[in-house]
Amino acid sequence: MDITAPAAAALGKARATTNIVGTLDDLTFSNVNFEHNSGLLNLLFNGDAHLKDELTFAGNLTIAAPDLRKLAAAADTQLPAGDVYKSFSLTGLTSGSSKDVMLKNAVVQFDKIKGTGEAAMTFAGANGKPRLTGTLSTGDIDITPYASASGAPTDAPATTTKGWGATPIDLQPLRLVDAALSLKAAGIKFDKFDFGPSNIAIALANGKLTADLKQTSLFGGAGGASFTADGSGSVPAIALKAKLDGLALKPFLVAAAGFDMVEGKGDVEIDIAGSGANVQALMSSLAGKGDFLFDNGVLKGVNLQELGKAAQTALTNKSISLGAFSANSQTSFNALNAGFAMKDGVALLTGLKLDADSFNVSGGGALDIGKQQIVLSLFPEFKDKKAGLNGFGLPIKLEGGWGGVGLSLDWDFLREK
Structure with missing residues (x-):
C-alpha cells in the first residue's frame, strides 16, 4: 500500500508491507516492512506490531536525515547559522508504542559525532514536550562550532576591534526537548580547551541545560566541572563551576588568554555566572569568585x-x-x-x-x-x-x-x- 504523509511535497511517500491476522479490535502485524525515502528523511523499519488498546511494535529501525537544515525548514523550524546541524542518522533495535520508544544497540551519527548506546523517548513528557533519556559512548566531540552558532565567543577578539561585539546569543533550541543523558566521550574540545576523556551527566528541562563533568583531564589536571546554559527566560544565562587538581598553568592560560609567560602545576577552583542578550552584555555581567594555588x-x-x-x-x-x-x-x-x-x-x-x-x-x-x-x-x-x-x-x-x-x-x- 502507498501512504501519503502530511507535508508530502517535502517528505515524499512511504511504502509498507505486512501480514495481518486477528479481529478489528485485536490485530497482529508480522513481517512489517516500512520504508520511507525522500531527499529529507529516510526511514526503514523491519519487525512486528500489535494493535489492541494501543499500537505496540518491535524490530530494527534506521533513520537518516542527510540535510537537517532542509528538514527543519520543512517543519517551519529555523536552526542557528553555521557549518553545523548538517546531518543525522540512527540505527538500532527498537520497541515501544505511540507514547514512547525504546532503542537498544543504537549507533548514532550527528554531523561528525558518532556514538553507541541505549535511549528512550517519551513523546509527551511532564512538560508536554518530548523527553529523551539514555546512555551514550562517543568518540571525540568538538563543541566549538555549536557554541559559535549559538553566539558564544570561541576566540579572543581581534586587537583592532573594541569590545566583544553585539552578536546575539540564541539558546531557544534548548526549549524544544527535555533530556537526561549519561555521556562517555573519548575526548571533548572547546576552542583551545582539551578536556580529554570525559564522563558527563546532561540534564535538560524547560530550556535549561546542565552538563555535569564527572571526569576530566583538562591540561593534565583531574577533577570535575559543571556548566549551565539557561535559555528558559527572556535573557540567556550561563554559569560555570570547576574544581581541578594538578592543572598545567601554561596551556590553560594560553587557551584562556593567549598568555604563555607562566609555567607550573596546581589547583584551580572557579564559580562564575552571567547573563545577557549578546556577548558584550554577557561578559559585562559576569560575577563570582575563584582561587588558584600553583607549585x-x-x-x-x-x-x-x-x-x-x-x-x-x-x-x-x-x-x-x-x-x-x-x-x-x-x-x-x-x-x-x-x-x-x-x-x-x-x-x-x-x-x-x-x-x-x-x-x-x-x-x-x-x-x-x-x-x-x-x-x-x-x-x-x-x-x-x-x-x-x-x-x-x-x-x-x-x-x-x-x-x-x-x-x-x-x-x-x-x-x-
Whole structure:
C-alpha cells in the first residue's frame, strides 16, 4: 500500500508491507516492512506490531536525515547559522508504542559525532514536550562550532576591534526537548580547551541545560566541572563551576588568554555566572569568585632577582637596566597563590602571593573582562632585608588591554620604602 504523509511535497511517500491476522479490535502485524525515502528523511523499519488498546511494535529501525537544515525548514523550524546541524542518522533495535520508544544497540551519527548506546523517548513528557533519556559512548566531540552558532565567543577578539561585539546569543533550541543523558566521550574540545576523556551527566528541562563533568583531564589536571546554559527566560544565562587538581598553568592560560609567560602545576577552583542578550552584555555581567594555588613554577620574561638588585640605584637615576627583561629571563617560584572576586565583569585580584627562594612577591589588581582591560601591581620583598632597597625590590605595574599590556615602575611606592 502507498501512504501519503502530511507535508508530502517535502517528505515524499512511504511504502509498507505486512501480514495481518486477528479481529478489528485485536490485530497482529508480522513481517512489517516500512520504508520511507525522500531527499529529507529516510526511514526503514523491519519487525512486528500489535494493535489492541494501543499500537505496540518491535524490530530494527534506521533513520537518516542527510540535510537537517532542509528538514527543519520543512517543519517551519529555523536552526542557528553555521557549518553545523548538517546531518543525522540512527540505527538500532527498537520497541515501544505511540507514547514512547525504546532503542537498544543504537549507533548514532550527528554531523561528525558518532556514538553507541541505549535511549528512550517519551513523546509527551511532564512538560508536554518530548523527553529523551539514555546512555551514550562517543568518540571525540568538538563543541566549538555549536557554541559559535549559538553566539558564544570561541576566540579572543581581534586587537583592532573594541569590545566583544553585539552578536546575539540564541539558546531557544534548548526549549524544544527535555533530556537526561549519561555521556562517555573519548575526548571533548572547546576552542583551545582539551578536556580529554570525559564522563558527563546532561540534564535538560524547560530550556535549561546542565552538563555535569564527572571526569576530566583538562591540561593534565583531574577533577570535575559543571556548566549551565539557561535559555528558559527572556535573557540567556550561563554559569560555570570547576574544581581541578594538578592543572598545567601554561596551556590553560594560553587557551584562556593567549598568555604563555607562566609555567607550573596546581589547583584551580572557579564559580562564575552571567547573563545577557549578546556577548558584550554577557561578559559585562559576569560575577563570582575563584582561587588558584600553583607549585614549583616559572615566571618568564622577567628576572625579579636581578630587578631587585637595581632598586638601590633606581631612585637616583629613575631608570633601570633592561637586562632583567628579555625572552630568556625568568623567575622560578616555589608557590603562587591568588584569588579573585568578580562583579559586573570585573575580577578583583586578591591575596596574590609568590614565594621564591630569596624573596616574596605580593600584589593585586583588576581584570575587566567586559572592557577587555587589565591592571596588575607586583611588589617584591627580599627575605634578606639588606638586599634591594631596605629589603624591597622594584615594584612593577602592568596595565593595558587585550591588544597589548605595558609595564612601568611604581616610583611612589619605592620612595616610601
